């Protein structure tokens with residue numbers, strides 16, 4: 001980095017000259033384009049290595065070869081690691097690499113902010129329920145849970161999906177209905193959004209306008225997006241597998257994002273042909289805020305499909321521990337507009353009982369906005385299990401065992417989480433829950449009788465285990 005580039009490292013893009021901001025934005029876009037090509041196009045790294053400048057010229061990547069080498073094929077990977085691990089060696093990184101890394105760091109920070117704050121609902125029951133589901137998912141999904149934001153609501157504008165991806169983790173059926181933007185439908189949509197906003201708070205504005213649907217199947221999606229923006233002053237994130245269907249329509253959505261009306265979109269890339277079309281049709285700057293997901297096996301960065309939904313139907317339930325077994329990132333309500341109904345959903349690891357990797361309640365039908373609001377509130381008040389049930393035998397989820405981690409007693413999930421048991425009474429209570437034959441009162445009585453805990457400690461710790469998602473609840477039994 002030059003002295004001038006170094007002097008900018010502590011500044012945000014808004015605190016620098018237009019010229020610097022422009023250069024840095026380009027650097028990030030070109031670095032991202034290079035990585036997108038390498039992740040999508042088979043043989044692209046070899047092609048680059050055999051003719052570096054020719055490759056960069058052909059793909060319009062205006063970064064020098066030294067920058068690209070440092071980014072994706074450093075001569076000495078250990079030295080690169082040493083540079084990026086040492087804050088005093090920032091000047092040895094190319095500015096493009098430093099800024100791209102910062103860009104990814106910011107995206108991760110925003111993702112974490114969504115999980116911890118932005119998607120956290122105002123409604124106290126929903127807040128408590130969602131917090132426990134997030135902790136439960138730490139146990140059942142392991143570290144992979146960090147990539148799930150646990151949004152509290154999602155809105156479907158169609159029933160079924162026209163794309164029919166063979167890897168669909170939600171087993172979406174064929175497209176059956178589309179919710180068009182008629183005056184009546186727009187009224188219902190706005191009323192439901194308003195109710196969600198009133199009940200759940202701003203978190204309702206971080207939901208998506210799709211679930212087991214393809215957003216671009218709805219020709220009026222843009223109009224609903226405007227209604228959504230009117231209510232929440234943001235546009236929802238889109239994940240689409242049909243970004244190549246109508247390039248100019250897709251360009252509209254990414255332009256909206258670049259105007260700051262939203263944050264990010266994701267394109268599922270189904271084939272090499274689609275990858276080439278997307279890379280040709282959009283400039284690196286246009287795709288800065290669009291993640292391209294390689295979902296075809298020839299892609300160098302292809303990751304085997306999540307074993308849920310269609311994949312479990314095809315190949316049966318497989319318990320691969322490196323796979324979360326779900327693609328559901330919603331802990332809350334899925335609202336279907338074509339059918340005027342909603343259901344509670346929550347991630348699970350795909351198994352015989354939850355082949356899609358999702359808990360789904362029965363649907364609740366509604367007539368209009370007022371009816372929706374009343375039924376949603378009633379559901380939240382009456383149906384969510386918030387506290388440890390009285391008089392019911394408590395069981396620990398099967399994926400937990402009691403053991404030792406780093407020489408300390410713990411509850412250990414076979415998917416990676418370890419919850420330390422710091423006191424002997426905690427160990428005993430965990431053992432009693434794991435036995436799966438006692439109710440809460442009996443567990444407290446036993447630990448008091450054995451002189452391990454005072455009743456208030458025992459009750460307190462059972463509640464902690466409940467909040468930590470260790471004790472099986474009715475919807476997952």
Ligand code: SF4
Nearest residue numbers: 161163164165168241
């Ligand atoms: S993954 Fe998405 S686009 Fe593909 S079939 Fe499923 S819902 Fe449709």
